[in-house]
Structures are given as C-alpha cells and as structure tokens.
Amino acid sequence: MDLLELVKTVNGVLWGYLLIFLLCGTGIFYTLRLGFVQVRLFRKAFRKAFGELNLFGKRADREGMSSFQALATAVAAQVGTGNLAGAATAIAMGGPGAIFWMYLAAFFGMATNLAEAVLGQIYKAKDDRGQVTGGPAYYISQGLNMRSLAAFFSISIIVALGFIGNMVQSNSIADAFHTAFHVPPIWIGIAVGAVGAFVFIGGIGRIASVTEKMVPLMAGIYILGSLYILATHIGAIPGAIRAILVGAFNPAAATGGLIGATIREAARYGIARGLFSNEAGMGSTPHAHAVAKVDHPVEQGLMGIVGVFIDTFVVLNMTAFVILCTGVLDGKTTGIALTQKAFTSALGSIGNPFVAVCLLFFAFSTIVGWYFFGEANVRYLFGSRGLPLYKAAVVGFIVLGSTLKVDLVWELADTFNGLMVFPNLLALIMLCPVVAKAVKEFESQGRE
Template structure:
C-alpha cells in the first residue's frame, strides 16, 4: 500500500502538483476573464438578483431553485478546504499563499460561470424525471467526444469517494474523538445513517438539507472567526500587509517558519485555491444543472457567486484568523504525525546562516538534505542521538518518545529519514509548527472564547465535511446515471454510505493521494472542453442579454 501511495504521489507531482497545471488553470481563467470582459465584476449585482429568484418563472423545468442549487454546490466546496486547506497553504507558502488563493478564486468566478452555462445548456432529463447534467453532457452532445465524457464521469465517481466521502468522515471522526472522546466507530455509524437518510432521498432532499445547512454552518464559523480577529485587532493591519507585501519576494523566516519563496507560495496558493472552490474542475456544474430555469446563462451567473463566497469571503476570514493570531509561525506542544517526521543525518545549527539556507532550500524543494539511516537510541523517552528532527517543516524541540503512554526506552529504526513507529505504537511529542485543521483550531483559541474556540472548529469541521459528502454523492450518482443508467444509482448510493462508514476508522492516506489525481483528471477535460466551446459560450451569453432586454425593458442591464 505504501508503494502504491508513493506511486500516486509521484504521478501527482507531474500532474496537479506541477507548475504546468497551475498555469493551465489560471491561464484559462485569465483568458475567459478577458474574452468575456470581466463578467465576475460586470454581472455580479445581476447574479445576486437571479439567486434571489427575481426572474424565476413558474413553468421553468428542473429539480431545485437557484438558491438550492447554489447551496448544494457550496456545500460541496465549503468544506475542509476552508478550515484545513487555508491553514496548509499558509503553513507551506506563508501569507502570500493566501493572495494566490484569492487570485485563483477571482479567475475561478469566470470559470464557474462558463462551465455551468455550458453544462446547463446540454443537460438531460432522466427516465425517473430528474435532471442530470455536467461537463460530460456537453462533451458528448456538443463536442461529440464520448470517450472524453466517459473519462470525466469515471473521474467524478472516483473523486466522489476520494474528495467527497472517505477523507471527510475520517476528518470528522478524528475531530470528534480528539475533542469529545467519542469512539471512531460510533461516529461512523451515526454519520453514515444520517448520510444515507439524506442522499437516498435524491436531489430534492439534498437541496432541502443543504439550503439550511450551508447558511447555518457558515454563520457559526464566521462568529467564531470574528471573535479571534477582534481579539487580535492590533495585528489585523500587519496581517493584511503581509498577504500582499510578501507576494513578490516571498516570506522571510519568522518564529518557527523557515521561509518561503515566491514560486512555492504561488504553487501552493493556486493548488489550495482549486481544492477550496473547485473552479475549473466541473463538479459544481453537476449541481447547478438541476436548477429550475430555461436560461443556462442565468444559472451560470448564480455559479459565479460560488468562488466569491467560498474563497474570497470564507477563506480570507480563515487567513486573517491564522495571521492575526500569530499561530501560523509559532511552535506549539503537539503529538507528531508520523508522515510529517523526518530525521536528518546531522545536527543543524539554526543560528548558522549556511545551515539555515540549506534547510530552506530543502523545504522549498530546491535542494537536498542528508537523510538519516540507522538507529535512534532512546532512554526514558529521551533521544540520545544528536540528529535534527523535522516535524511539520520545522525543527522539532523538546522531543519525547512514548510507547503505550509511557516514556520509551529502546531503539527506533530509521530508513532514509523515515521512522519505524511499530505500527503507531511509538509516539513522539514535542514543540513544532502544526498545520491543517489543528492549526486553525489553535488559532480559534486565541479569542474571547479562549479554549472553547476549538469546539467551534470541531463543530464546523463536522458540518463542513458532512455537507461536502452530501454534495459529492450527488455528483457521483449523476455520473453513474451517465455511464450506466438510473437503475444503478441505488447501488452507488449504498456503496457510498458503506465506504463512508468504514473510512471513519481506517487510514485514508491513499484515498487522499488518489483524490489529488482525480481532481486533475476532471479539470483537464473540462478546461479543454470550455476552451473548445469559447465562441459558443460568448454567443450564448450575448443571446441571454438580448432576450433579457426584450423581456425586462425597464431593468438595468450590465450589457
């Protein structure tokens, strides 16, 4: 399994983790922004009117209202990426990574607009009377590329497990266990039953749940976030400044943070931005295809609001929480994650400029540092070797070793810097940087709520992750309908719920690695498709505004 995981990560480094994919994503967004003359700015007010239902008609066909479609799509994107993804981006690239997340979201608004418009235009009505849509339909009907449509649908099914289901329940069960002490299996049973109740009812029940769940969970999260920002109001100015001033030159070393270059912040900011709002991936287009409207462009306009809400608002708030609280660059006492530990072959002196530069180059993936192979001698929890340990990309301090909660005495084998923890029986604790959801949870304690702030993150993570699982089940079942027909959907839903349960107490590392690839396998065909249909997208938009002016002559039009 480790070899398979390593292969998937290596493959990802040549695909989604490579700069060419970043430039493809941003380049396509930039192209359509210029080609359509900044629709994310010019059409913004009109999009808000559409989502309010101002132009809805009684004879419109579809399964959901504009707002329900937006809520369903947002429930798929407003998830762990907003809590853990922003924290990981800043942990890797510093404050400037947040800037690139925002840039990705700005161009992503146009990408969502175009992909949703085209997907809605070529949607189908299934034998059970529901709507089925998404990029696979315009690929088949308009581009006449059935093989590409099938490839996209298969990638969506895999991604529904890789992005939407298994890692989400794993995050939920780990958070509930850490905060409330509830066994992973118990959490899995309860959440799987709730998930089954929602998704087996189809899109109408999903829409009814998400239209209430999304505003509620966003409100809880924002209240907790502003409690942190207000508590640390003196740091808001420097936090904002760092987001923009670090863009050109990168972030210098501060606290436990060793530093980040322009390129590293850029790559990680864009990748985390895509993971957060899914613009260009084509997933949200599946949810928006269900909306009740005859005008594909009107639903595209609703989708344009998604990256704005998800990334420009919620991720910015998370970023300000992390930066104003200062926790992103501070070492804290924590239990080390095995996958984040690296043992170097010598002791590095942090006061040495040469050693610091070598360490920075290694962490920025621009140089090599010697990896230790051998044995660590441990006596009463203390490591006798003088080798430097890295945890979460920082030099670990005050490291103690435990086995079965007691100080450990014995030897630990190390192979190329990787520890043999005897299947998790040996645990290391100490001071280091932290990242992802634990970092955001730590930041939420630096507020008026104090230590109770971590419960907001736990509750938020549960709601965000659960809502993501709900929406991705719909994306997967529409893809099953496209590939095999409606009669197989119930089997997909059952498999989805069963896998959801088992993932609550098993390691999902390999699923995360697979999801990195399936995101790319969805995005590349979708970006290729909308570029091929660029002229049709523009003509469809022009026709919409022509018809709109005729039907609503007294309404102010942005065209």
C-alpha cells in the same frame, strides 16, 4: 519505488504545476474572452443570489430545483474541509503571501465557474425516469460528441468524489470529534453514514432541502465565530493585510524568516489550495447548476460567480485572517491543526469543539454535494438502475473512511481529482463560443 511514492510523484506533477497552469490559464482565457464578466455582472449576480435566498423553498422534483437550491448544493461541495485546512496549509507552506495568490486564482476562477454553469444548463438532459440531470459528461458527449471522454470523466468523478473523497470527509469528521470529545471514530462514521443514507434516499428533493438550510447556517456560524475573534484582535488586522501583500512577493520578509518560502512556493501553494477549495474548472459544481430551474442559462452562470466568491473571499478568507491575527504561525504546525490552534488561542477551551462542530457541518455538506455529483454520472453511465448500488457503496465508504488513515487512499483522491479536470477543461475551451454567445444574448436582452 512503491505504489504510494509513485502516486505522490504523479500528484506532485499534477497539482504542483500542470493543473495550476491549466486551471488558471482557463480562468484567464474566459476572463478576457468574456470581458471581465465576473466584474461586469458581479452586482447583478449578488442581487440574484441573495434576492432568492430562502431556507424553505419549493421542494425540488424531477424537473430540477430552484436557482438558490442549486447554488446551495454547489457551495455545499465547495465549502468543505479545505476551507479549514486548505488556507492553513497554504500559509504554513507558502507564507501569508500564499493568500494573495489564492485571491488571484479565485478571481479568474469565477469566470470559469460561470462558464461551467452555463454549459451545464445548455446541455442538461433527462434520464430514463424523466429526472433532469447534467454536468460535464453531458456537455462533453453532446457538445463535443466525445462519448468515450465523457465516460472517462464520469468514472473519474464517481471514484474521486463519491467514493474516495467522501472517505476523506468522514475521516476528517471522525478525527475532529475524537480529538474534541473523545468519541470512538467508528461510531462517528456510523452516525454520519446513517444520516447520509437518509438524505441520499430522499433523492433530489431532500438533498435540495438539506443544502438550502445547511449552507447558510454553517457559513453563518463560522463567519460569526471568526468575526468575533477578529474583533478581539482588531489591532492585528493591518499587520495581517500587510503580511499577505508583502509576502506575495517577499515571503521571507513577511514572516521574519520563520517560513523559508520563495515567491514560487507562495504562488504554488496559494493557487493550488485555492483551486482545490473552490473547485472552479474541476467539473464538479456544474452538476448542481445544471438542474436549476431558470429562464436563461446565464442566470445560473451568475450563481457560479457567487459560489466561488463565497468559498474563497468569505469563508476561506476568515480562516486565513484568524490564523494571521492570532499569531499562531510557528513554521511547524500545518493543516487543520494550525486552524484548531488559532481558534483555541482566541476562544480558549471552546476553540477545539467549535472547529469540530464547524468541520462536521462543512464536511457533511461536502459529502451531500459530492454524492449528488457522483449520482449525476451514475445516471449518465447506467441510468437510474445504477443508483441503489451507488447509494449503498457511498454509505459504506463513509463508514470505512472514519476508521482508516491510509496515506495511499488520500493520495489517490488527489490523483482522481486531477484526472477529471482534463476532459472538463478541454470541453470548456472548445465550447467557449457557446458560452460567449449565451452571455452576449443575456446582456443584449437586459435580463435581471
């Protein structure tokens, strides 16, 4: 067995069953332990998120960023190519019913994401230059006193997101623009790398400024385009809903046998793609939530609920309904190609360019978010002295990624993504009393 096949086998175990069980189990555990907090505090969470929406908020500094800027930075990472390709892959492999299981995973994931954000806030720290920072490495080392495990997490996320993950994102942008506009991939890589370097060099202030504007803009464009398609295919919406509900428990009936998926496959692909997209429990978004300027940790935990909701129930859901309502599911096409086929079917010649532009926004916002998450872990391991080399390395990987299509690199990204989950979930379970105490205190004070 060569290295590629070995890594594929490992990923099959990690993402096929093990991580699905652990991530969903943690979400169910927190949902029950916190009394369905994502339902009880849902209205309060949305009032806070949209009450603080501001495209030109106060510039972030070494003391952190605003609560909305932190949410935007988290969503920037959550809403990525997975929202265009993830739903398509789930439907193509597991049938329309996979979307039902995606919803279920996201529902429980909202409780997990709240817990991550709360812990990020409670255990945040300052680096050697007085810059506020935080994330799982900090609550693993401070809350559990497991410094070696925290270091393992930090190394995993730097490799998974900062380096390999951002190669995947730049490759997706280059592929889409080469297909839509016939631009050589290397030029796209250089352009994305240059803009990325400009953002990274500006530090937390520029990152927050970019995400607070980019996230509402990119989500708005994609949602409006999708709603237009759904409006022109409004008669197909009831059938799409029926296919999702029936397909969750009888995949063959939902597609007339077009996709030979079982309930097990529908659940597996739906849950896996959903978790991979919204990142609940993976330990990435707490880095953004940790640096928010809030009066109480649970205030930012509410933003964690909103982040998962926007990613799965809004943006990713749009992709799913466009695919199902345009009737392009053929049992052969999958991934981003299926999404492009759906938009082209509805929008004609502008379909491919529309998807390419949306992909640019989605993937670049993810690059910014993932860079920031990796930076927090470089600060944890090496302090601020490690940042110049990290910035240069990320830009190099962005440019390199636009030119490569190496299966091993993509499989390794999944592997390192999986590896960083274990330390984070261990901390989430062991520090549950800390989260529960914070939520109880927050509610007893009647905070808004």
